[in-house]
Amino acid sequence: MGNVIGIGAAPKRKEDQRFLTGRGNYVSDIKRPGMAAGVFVRSPHGHAVLRGIDKSAALASPGVIAVLTGDDVADDGLGSLPCGWGITDAKGVPMKEPPFPMLAQDKVRFVGDMVAFVIAETPEQANAAADLLKVDYEVLPSVVGVLEAVRPDAPQLFDDVPNNICCNWELGDKAAVETAFKKAAHVAKLSLVNNRLIGNPMEPRAAIAEYEPGTDRYTLWTTSQFPHVVRFLMGALVLNIPQHKLRVVAPDVGGGFGVKQFHYGEEAVITWAAKRVRRPVKWVASRSEGYVSDRHGRDHVTEAELALDETGKFLAFRVNTLANMGGYLSTFGPNIPTNLYGPLLGGVYTTPAIYCNVKVVFTNTVPVDAYRGAGRPEATFVLERIVDVAASEMGIDRVEIRRRNMIPKEAYPYQTPVLVQYDSGDPMGCLDGALVAADVKKFGVRKAASASKGKFRGLGYSTYVEACGLAPSRFAGRLGARGGLYESATVRVHPTGQVTVMIGTHNHGQGHETTFAQIVSDKLGVAFENVDIVFGDTDRVQFGMGTYGSRSLVVGGAALSKATDKVIVKGKKIAAHLLEASEADIQFEAGKFSVAGTDRIKTFEEIAGAAYVPHNYPLEVLEPGLEEQAYYDPVNFTYPGGCHIAEVEVDPETGTVTLVNYTAVDDVGTVINPMIVEGQLHGGIVQGVGQALFENAVYDEGSGQLLSGSLMDYCMPRADHLPMMNVATHSTLCTHTPMGVKGCGEVGTIGSPAAVINAVVDALSHLGVTHVDMPATPNRIWRLLQNASLPVAAE
Amino acid sequence: MKPFAYHQPDQIPDAAKLLTSIEDSKLVAGGMTLIPTLKQRLASPSALVDLSKLGNLKGITDDGATITIGAMTPHAVVAASKLVQTKIPGLAALASMIGDPAVRSRGTIGGSVANNDPAADYPAGVLGLGATVITSKREIAADEFFLGLFETALDPSEIVTAIRFPVPVKAGYAKFKAPASRYALVGVFVAKFADGVRVAVTGAGPGVFRVPPMEAALSGNFDPSAIAAIKIDTDGLTSDIHAEADYRAHLVTVMAKRAVEAALS
């Protein structure tokens, strides 16, 4: 018999048994009888009129089963890929929502836009046939940058979207902000670019679809973070397949980071195609294909202004952003730079007035959507950077200016001027903890040591908060969500007392199978090894919104906690019957039901047995069986946050920035498994460091070609880029989630870019450098030093 | 990847014959460069002629004033070779900086030199040391071998069998790695011989090249300070999303100084 391993323990991860022994089951591992291979033909042009496609040579190629194009999609009357959010401008005018056909019709709008699907007996034959497809393009000029796209003479992606503006979105009290600026003693200004990123999960996307004529059922295996949402969006809105005739399975998935939380055209095409050819069809993206088809992230151009009084108190904050949407609206696209951005501009500060305008813009690039952090890293970066700019301009210490404006612990719950109300937090506590952990006191000594080697050392702070646990459905609905954002869990107790949990979230690296088992083990007193977590299959799991927005523990874990409580309630009823006591007198603790004040006891296993062999059982008032389900809709977001401190060293000769120390003290609420939390923080921080120092998706203006379209040109952070990280938690409990949890999946990515760039600017501040755009590459730093006000000793 | 025939001859003349007789055939050595291009369908040879069974192409020999490295010798073997470490430590260091452990254990010196990638490391070592490329047909001096972007003096059926390196008085290599690929954004090999200094630069332009003003300055005074003020003309240097030409030019001077430091240490 194994042991109970409960909340706060750090067992090794259950799922690693199969991952580390090579026994995972990923989409590309799956083989179906008679399976054919499909490849997508993608546009090599950023912008072109699709004049015609000649299939004949491709169809005649050996092994070819079918070639499908946008015309076939139109002939079958299929729907457009839906957008899950409908935002509006200040006057309530809905965003422009042009159709997003699953295979291009009339026009292609980015390099990678799909024009055809070729199915053959083998992938080699499909590729060979794809090369023979004759696509007649009339190439148009592309526009890839947001500043260029809104110019009056810019190429227009859609006839009915003037200036390529999808929506001119606003948040906050514009007039109050203007008034405050008039009274300001100082106004800090900052223009910045939030660089475009590509998620690069280790496993490329893949899908297999199968149609069974005998039952008229479809099965889609897909690399998805939310199979039920794919079933709903694709079945109900694109392919017109009744929900009960469609099974979507997302088996083991090798990383997502947001990239796999959208309904992709590939999924719809392959499911539709499987029925047309009456064969299972498989498609596996290559890494290069992922670069031009996985949804990208970030890509903002922003002007920000912070008004301060003479003591450095923030009076008002004004932010104008142009956000790149790419060629079409992806599943969450317009929600990210608006609802997940503007409401976070208050940060951990008491700024009384905030106004934010975001122009959401179409360009000839891959659609942009959520990527780990999604909107919140962008907000944190603008705010934490401008705080440093203001501090330096006003001659106030950077930590001091933060302290002067920070929301005190006692002020929670705290209502911000931008919709959200923080339930709990202690930013000052995180800051104090981080200052000690980072040994900031001795920074001067370290800086001098660097200087003696000809290097510039800098320290950077980011005191931040984010909103996660997406999301309260009613609130989200007011903001434009077209679906709910609750989560569901079923706790199935077997007759022998073991437990299977069916949950609507999806585990693709986060360790849910361990964390959720700990919750059940803790609450039911069942051995950790006797709890299995099932997810990722619409035929096995009741329903679910999936995993993104740091919601799995916060929303899914809450549903699980509620369902577990229901099991205990029913167990007490059964125990009361068996122990001949009143239900009110039954206690449940450590896996045992007992009559209060007596030694009369029934174990959890005995109760489970009685529920399934109901001979001595109150059948008149209670159903047999022991299985409970709960849906949980959060009452608010959760607001994890903390303080990150980065320390960098810059080599002025080459411009190389080296991250030498990194400290994070984060408030993630209750910690279920500290090892997993630490892993999430490490991974999140690394992705933020990647954005700050290395990663950049670069398009060629005019042609729309992706210049950073491979790992040879898109720099991912690597182990040798990073110091050992100094990570700790300083938790306050969330007041509205069942276990006090806040979520930890994205905090690292949200806090870190500003900390790193603030450190780089600090290192170069003696040369008059006031801002560095991301990524702070050697070339960019060297260029800044060339232009810096003080001469740099080359020797 | 498209289908192709596969041959594994055990004699150099047989390999050469296969190359001439089969149209669109290609040699494969470590495959670290060739196989990815096949997978991406950027190349589709009709046949691959594998050099791995040609017994005498592997290994390093000490000829006194020179050392000879067989074409099929992997980078990891050169990096770990006591002989190379003793006689030309700069060359062992260069081999140790190529790619990652997997690439170093499969990629070969012959493949690297024959491929002449503008950002590869070996071309800088071969040109900087004034080595001789030995082929199935002849011997080619480094100065005549590298002809710019992926171009060499090799004819289509010629096989590199070995490279012969003269042992310098001192030599050093400094590499500024391209952030993503970790090929040389700029790599500089400096070698001091009794009769003068050679400086070869890779990564900065479309092909490896020498820097006569630096060679002259270092021949007079083999010290980093001798070249600190020498600026490289940006004309003809590469500009791309990782580095603009003037930054590459700047790095040539920085890396040349560091290569001299490495040679002196």
Ligand SMILES: Cc1cc2nc3c(=O)[nH]c(=O)nc-3n(C[C@H](O)[C@H](O)[C@H](O)COP(=O)(O)OP(=O)(O)OC[C@H]3O[C@@H](n4cnc5c(N)ncnc54)[C@H](O)[C@@H]3O)c2cc1C
């Ligand atoms: C991830 C990665 C990172 C890398 N990083 C670096 C780096 O930092 N620096 C660097 O310099 N290189 C780097 N490389 C390239 C690596 O060094 C290759 O091994 C090398 O360029 C080619 O050697 P190979 O033996 O693999 O040749 P192959 O790939 O087998 O062949 C390459 C070409 O040379 C031809 N060829 C091979 N051998 C001969 C011969 N004996 N005679 C005539 N022609 C021949 C082939 O026909 C082919 O055209 C990297 C490669 C990878 C995959």
